[in-house]
Structure formats: structure tokens, C-alpha cells
Amino acid sequence: MIKEKRQILIFTLFALIVLLAPLFLKGSYFLNVLVFIGINTLLAVALNLLLGYAGQISLGHAAFFGLGAYVSGILTTRFPVDPWMALLAAALCAALLAFVIGFPILKLKGHYLAMATLGFGIIMYIFFNETVDLTGGPSGLSGIPNLRLGQLIFDNDRNNYYLVWVITLGVMLLSINLSQSRIGRALRAINDSEVAARVMGVNARILKVQIFTISAFVSAIAGSLYAHTMTFISPTSFGFNFSVELLTMIIIGGLGSMYGSFLGAAILTMLPEFLRVFRDFDIVIYGLMLILITMFMPKGLIGGLEALFKIVINKIKGGAQNVKR
Amino acid sequence: MDHPGQLVQYVLTGLSNGAIYALIGFGFAIIHNATGILNFAQGEFVMLGGMFTIFILSFLNLPLIPAIMLAIIFSTLVGILFERLAIRPLKNVKPLSLVIITIGASIFIRGAAMLIWGKDTHALPAFSGSNPLYVYGATIMPQHLWIFGITIMIIIANKLFFSYSILGKAMRACAYNAHAASLVGIDVKIMVLLSFMVSSAIGSMAGIIIAPLTMTSYDVGIMLGIKGFCAVIIGGMSSGLGTVLGGLLLGLLESLGAGYISASYKDAIAFIILLLILFIRPEGLFKQKATQRV
Amino acid sequence: MLSVEGITQIFGGLTALEDVSFSVTPRSITGIIGPNGAGKTTLFNIVTGLYTQTEGKVYLGEKNISFFAPETLAGLGLVRTFQNVELFGQMSVLENVMVGLHTKSKSGIFSCAFKLPGQIREEKTVREKAYRWLEFTGLVDEADIAACNLPFGKGRLLEISRAMAVEPQIILMDEPAAGLNSRETAGLAELIRKIQDLGITIVLVEHDMELVMDVCESIVVLNLGKKLAHGTPREIQEDKAVIAAYLGED
Numbered sequence A: 001m002i003k004e005k006r007q008i009l010i011f012t013l014f015a016l017i018v019l020l021a022p023l024f025l026k027g028s029y030f031l032n033v034l035v036f037i038g039i040n041t042l043l044a045v046a047l048n049l050l051l052g053y054a055g056q057i058s059l060g061h062a063a064f065f066g067l068g069a070y071v072s073g074i075l076t077t078r079f080p081v082d083p084w085m086a087l088l089a090a091a092l093c094a095a096l097l098a099f100v101i102g103f104p105i106l107k108l109k110g111h112y113l114a115m116a117t118l119g120f121g122i123i124m125y126i127f128f129n130e131t132v133d134l135t136g137g138p139s140g141l142s143g144i145p146n147l148r149l150g151q152l153i154f155d156n157d158r159n160n161y162y163l164v165w166v167i168t169l170g171v172m173l174l175s176i177n178l179s180q181s182r183i184g185r186a187l188r189a190i191n192d193s194e195v196a197a198r199v200m201g202v203n204a205r206i207l208k209v210q211i212f213t214i215s216a217f218v219s220a221i222a223g224s225l226y227a228h229t230m231t232f233i234s235p236t237s238f239g240f241n242f243s244v245e246l247l248t249m250i251i252i253g254g255l256g257s258m259y260g261s262f263l264g265a266a267i268l269t270m271l272p273e274f275l276r277v278f279r280d281f282d283i284v285i286y287g288l289m290l291i292l293i294t295m296f297m298p299k300g301l302i303g304g305l306e307a308l309f310k311i312v313i314n315k316i317k318g319g320a321q322n323v324k325r
Numbered sequence B: 001m002d003h004p005g006q007l008v009q010y011v012l013t014g015l016s017n018g019a020i021y022a023l024i025g026f027g028f029a030i031i032h033n034a035t036g037i038l039n040f041a042q043g044e045f046v047m048l049g050g051m052f053t054i055f056i057l058s059f060l061n062l063p064l065i066p067a068i069m070l071a072i073i074f075s076t077l078v079g080i081l082f083e084r085l086a087i088r089p090l091k092n093v094k095p096l097s098l099v100i101i102t103i104g105a106s107i108f109i110r111g112a113a114m115l116i117w118g119k120d121t122h123a124l125p126a127f128s129g130s131n132p133l134y135v136y137g138a139t140i141m142p143q144h145l146w147i148f149g150i151t152i153m154i155i156i157a158n159k160l161f162f163s164y165s166i167l168g169k170a171m172r173a174c175a176y177n178a179h180a181a182s183l184v185g186i187d188v189k190i191m192v193l194l195s196f197m198v199s200s201a202i203g204s205m206a207g208i209i210i211a212p213l214t215m216t217s218y219d220v221g222i223m224l225g226i227k228g229f230c231a232v233i234i235g236g237m238s239s240g241l242g243t244v245l246g247g248l249l250l251g252l253l254e255s256l257g258a259g260y261i262s263a264s265y266k267d268a269i270a271f272i273i274l275l276l277i278l279f280i281r282p283e284g285l286f287k288q289k290a291t292q293r294v
Numbered sequence C: 001m002l003s004v005e006g007i008t009q010i011f012g013g014l015t016a017l018e019d020v021s022f023s024v025t026p027r028s029i030t031g032i033i034g035p036n037g038a039g040k041t042t043l044f045n046i047v048t049g050l051y052t053q054t055e056g057k058v059y060l061g062e063k064n065i066s067f068f069a070p071e072t073l074a075g076l077g078l079v080r081t082f083q084n085v086e087l088f089g090q091m092s093v094l095e096n097v098m099v100g101l102h103t104k105s106k107s108g109i110f111s112c113a114f115k116l117p118g119q120i121r122e123e124k125t126v127r128e129k130a131y132r133w134l135e136f137t138g139l140v141d142e143a144d145i146a147a148c149n150l151p152f153g154k155g156r157l158l159e160i161s162r163a164m165a166v167e168p169q170i171i172l173m174d175e176p177a178a179g180l181n182s183r184e185t186a187g188l189a190e191l192i193r194k195i196q197d198l199g200i201t202i203v204l205v206e207h208d209m210e211l212v213m214d215v216c217e218s219i220v221v222l223n224l225g226k227k228l229a230h231g232t233p234r235e236i237q238e239d240k241a242v243i244a245a246y247l248g249e250d
């Protein structure tokens, strides 16, 4: 019970900081970066539901992100569809695809699942590139309209910031709720021992497909938000490299932690923005981080921070006792 | 199908690519059977083979044969380093962690190759000139013959090694039951290292013999790696005939598909085959189903 | 209660079980014994739906449950423990038992994510029930420890608590005493009787003969995949074939 209260407190604090941040950030460039961090956090949260909770890897999540972006982009540029409707259609489309391929793909385990999702991601990438009539092919799709609410148009960094972060915070809260529930426990049980989970009555097959579907749904929302805020999309944003980048985000941040997802997304989004040299070195550094963190810090930076926090607390407590004596 | 020469040409291209896929597949199988690890970095060794050779040719000005041998040695050294630094230190980790570590290694090697050799595409000179031979209206490059010859040699050497040499037999024993193998005095750690060495050597060889035909660059490893994986999945994770057939089948389907359906979907064909096999017969086309131990 | 008819299991060339039939009466404790590799765990795996038998049928009461999935069987009140303790290591002891209550609760993904009032109420009862099972097995003090940090003996107890949370009609235990010291084994015998008193049928695979002879009302002996004998502990102890094949070895 105390644990639950503490969680509510932490989330409220986090949400307050996020929502008040624009008041203190004057430069619009930084807000722009924060919009991207928001979208990447949303994606990392989506992947974390699948990998961090249920322990099922996906190396093709950029495909759902891309599908969301393209469905939204195509519906609003080639057909007179309202952007909000397009966003919904994009999310449902990705969810449907995930549901259909989920049954055969999630029967596979470990390495095989990784390879299959990787193959799926690359097939989708080829389609984004080759169906030129629909997607515009390698040269991309431009002129995607912004989202709007009545008079409010999401066409500047401040508005986009609130658009993206309100949705991201919402999804984070729902994911945190989920982890503390019957379903969250069943997912973590599958992660630890699928056989034992099934014997306890958890329908692992269905539950894995459900969480995969939800994860794709959320990823496609992120894709749609990306398309409507950028107004231009091209296939390079949705390839294998980006799937690996997403994986790196949640490994670095911490598997199973939604704040870890934010941390990972923030680091991976900011490093190339602010460190020029980083741009050429990015994949070398991602590779190294994946290896080192998996070997030495399996709970990611968030796990590391928590451990550090505990040590500090204990030191302070110890110190206080010494003073008393 | 305008003329039969075209068909022959597609079949030829398909078979020579397929031979390469089979060799890459062998690399996957050798490590997987010794350690249970699926090495996602396998494709990078293929890339390293080609890139090292080009680098040695142009910077050290060595003749082709020594350059190739040196390149294989270098790639094998990278394989050894990889095993020593990233695989051996691990103790009872989850399969998921191994997946992530080998993916990390894969993009690390790719990134390092890009930093060192740049993003350009390079061509390796053909081993014995590029005057084509004409057979039934199809053009055969001498390099095709090299590919077939070397692949057959590697297949035979591989078979001999695992069936007749003490070392090969020891490796097979480890694959079958590592604990029992250690009880009869086989050093399992050495066998694991050896499996990484053999598979990076075979992988780099594959990369070297294909480079004169397809060009090479720092990022050819992913695609070739996944196609090799596809071959070995069809072959049921064996480093034998099944994988050779798997590779040839994949190469043929891919090249015929590219020729008669659409060249731009060539890679998609390979991946759709991969998914179908994984969905329908993950134990391979030629193997019996096994019951997963609980 | 539970009966198997003509179960045969072939792995590649190896026949792990051959034409095994027997049945278990309600509320009884039945032991299954046999040397290593006799096929005891394989039999459990077939009954609980983890393996697909080559031939043969399994009945729960009147119901033919051959080829049912494990999760369906849990819903029908058939549950088991594992020889190589299969706990949810990263989860707390309490949460492990709460997973056992999965079939006894029904909030879906939607109500869990939005914390609908029904879900909050359900969560509370699940927690209370889980605590009661921990009291039943004596693990309350460890409720908040991660399962992977539990000492081995207590891990075995947690497996039983988790299985009990499913509220089974019948529980299959695969070597629950393996790795326990003699004090823990005595406690286990007591616990097994307590479970029987709740009206639950128990099938016990065990190498600890003292325990088996002590608690079981009837015993099935397997050897090399075949049923060698079925009878009361006394009958089994006097059976010539059993002594020759099994007890004589010790």
C-alpha cells in the first residue's frame, strides 16, 4: 500500500515537471528536441510493454512506427480524411496487423523471435520504399497536415510539446497501472517462466498476442504524431537501425521501467543533437552500450540509480544514528 | 521468358548466391550447436572478410592470395576477441541477454568498420580476370566458378573435420551434451572458442569470394547474415547438406523471383520465405519435430 | 478422479512411456515411484498438457482431458509443482502466489490499465487470499522477498503455496522433498496431509521412500517407461518384481 502511494507521488511529480517545463524553457530549439524525446519515450514505453514486461523481443518495432506514420500521412494527403481520424485508423491498422502476425510470430522464442521480428521489420521497410504510388518511395511523403483542436493548431513546438507529452504521460500512467495488476503479474510470470505461468492458468499465447497488439497500437500512435508534427516522412526513419535504437533506449534506461524508457529515450535523442562528434560514432556507441549494460547493469540506468539512492539513504540513516550516539 | 539463356543466367546467379548463403549458414550452425547461441554478428564477419581483403590489397600492396589469407586471419582474430570479451565472461544469463549482446556486437563491428573504412562501396578484383564464358546464352564469370569450387571444398573440409578429426568430434560431443563432454575430459571452453574461430573464418571466406561479384561495404553484413540464417533454418540448424540445400533453394527462389516478378522485391522474397519457414516448420524442412524439454 | 489409459510417449527413437494405465481415487494420496529416467516427470508433463502424448487418453472425472492446454487444465482444477523449481524469480513471494490466483480473478487489460473500481476491489481480495495461502504454508514472513532470493527449501514450499492458490481439485507434486533436510521433509509430510484434509487429491512423484510409504495410500511403480506394479505401500514393498527392479538396487 505504501509502495502504491509512493508510485502515485513519483508519477505526479514527473508529470508536473514535464508539464511545467515549457514555462522555463525559452529557446524553442530545446522544446523541439523535447517533442522528439516525447515521441521516442512513447515508442520506448510501447516496446517496454512487450520486452520489459512480457520478455518478448521485437527487432521490428520501427515497422509499426512507420506504419502509423504512413497510414496517417497517406490518408490525410491523398484522401480528405481528418487527421484525428487518420491517427485512429493508423493505430487500428497497426494493431490489426500485429494481431494477425502475433499468433504465429509469438510462438517463437528467444533468438528465433528476434530473427522473425527483424525479418518482418525489413519486409515492411521494403514496402515503404517500393510502393512509390502510395508512400512516395525513398523521396518521402510531404505536406502532411497538422492536427488541430478547434482553433488550436498543433503547428509550433510549444503546442506539439503538449500534444505529444499529454499522450505520452497518459500511456505511461496506464502502463504503470497495468504492471501492478493481475495482467501485469501474468506478463512478468511469462517472462520468468512461461511453462509455470501456463500451469497456473495464464493463457500465455493469447496474452502475448494482446500485449504485442497494444504495443503496436501505441507505436503507431507515435508514428502518426510524428507524421503530423513533422509534416514530412521518409522510409529511412523506420528501418532496422531505428528498431535497434529503440531496443538500446529501453536496455539503457531499464527493462520494465517506464521512467527508464524516458531516460533511455532522452539520452539517445539528445546525444546526437548536442554532441556533434557523436553523430558518426552513434552506432559504435549504441553497440558498446548494449553489450556493457547487458553485462554489467542488467536493470539499466534506472536500476543503477535506485541502487545508488538506497546506498545514499542508508548512509544518511547510518550517519543520523551515529550522531544520536 | 524471352530466351532460355536468361533462365540459365538466373539459375546460375541463384546458385552462386545460394552457395554463399549456405556458407554463412554454416557459421550460424557451428556456433549454435556448440553454445546454443545464435550469433547475430555472423553477417559482420562476412563483411569483415571482404573489407579486410580490400584494405590489405590497397594499403599493404600484397598479392591477392596472401591478402585473402591475412584477411581470414584478421577476421578470425575479431571472432576470438568477441568470444573472449563478450561471451566468455557471461555466466548463466538469459537467452534474451545473449540476443542483445550479439546484436550489440554486430552493430559495434559495423560501426567500427564504417569509421575505419568509410561509407563507400568497394570492389574486390576478381580472382582470375573477368573474361566471361558463355554457356547456353548465359554469361558465367570466372568468379562464379571460384565460388562453386571453394564452397564445395569448404563443405567437404567441414564434413571431414567434424566426422573424422579428434577436434571436430570433440566439438560435436560438446554440442550434444556439454556436461558429459567435460566429464570425459574435453575442455568445453576451448571448444566454444574454437566454434567462434571456425565460424568467423568460414564467414569471412564467404564474404571474400562474393565481394568481386556484388561489391562490398560496411553494411552488407545484415542482409547477408539474415539470408545465411534463413538457409540454416531451412536446413534445421545443421552444418551439413540440409543447409546447403537451404541456401541453394533460397538463392534460386530469390533470383528467379527477382528476374520474373520484380527486382525491387528481391530481398522481400527472402524474408517472406524466412517467416514462412519459421511459422510453419521452425525445425527445418528435413528434420523431425522434437519436444521441447520442460 | 484422474485416470490415464494406455499412455505411450516416444521421443525420436526413445520410448519414455509405454502403455501406462492407472487411476487415482478422489481425496487419496497416490505415489508414483521408479528409478531415474523411468518416465515419471514425462507422465506429469503429459497429464498437465505440456507434452503431447504419442498415444493414450487422460480423464479428469468423466471428462476426457487428453491434449488440453495447461492453462485450461488449471481452470478445471488440475495443477502441479516442478522437479526443478520453476518460480517467478524476479517477482516477490506474495506476487508468485497472486499469479496462482489468476484463474480466480477476471479483470481484463482495459480495467487493469484504467484501474476501474471492480479491478481495485478484486486486487484487494486477491492479495488477502494470497496472504492466507502463505499462512497455510508458513511463508508469511517472506512475503516481500524476491522469489529468487528464497532458500531452496522455502522455494519448494512456495511452489506448493502457488499451486494451492489455484484452488485445485487435484495437485501433482514432482519430487517435493528433493533437496530438503529431514526437518523440512517432516514438515512437508504434515503439509501434504493438511492439503488432503481440504478434500484435495494428491499425486506424488518422490524418491524419498520413507515419505512415500508414510503418506501414500496407493503407489504406482514405473520402470523404464512401463508400469511394474500398483498397490498399497505394503503390497509394493513385498512385490517381487519391484524389489528386483527397483528396491533391490538401493
Ligand SMILES: Nc1ncnc2c1ncn2[C@@H]1O[C@H](COP(=O)(O)OP(=O)(O)OP(=O)(O)O)[C@@H](O)[C@H]1O
Pocket: B291, B292, B293, B294, C011, C014, C016, C034, C035, C036, C037, C038, C039, C040, C041, C042, C043, C083
Ligand atoms: N522432451 C524430451 N525429449 C527427449 N527425451 C526426453 C524428453 N523428456 C524426457 N525425455 C527422456 O525420457 C526419459 C524419461 O524421463 P523423465 O524425466 O520422465 O524421468 P523421471 O522418471 O522423471 O526421472 P527422474 O527421477 O530422474 O526425475 C528419459 O530418458 C529422458 O531423457
Ligand SMILES: [Mg+2]
Pocket: C040, C041, C042, C083
Ligand atoms: Mg523427474
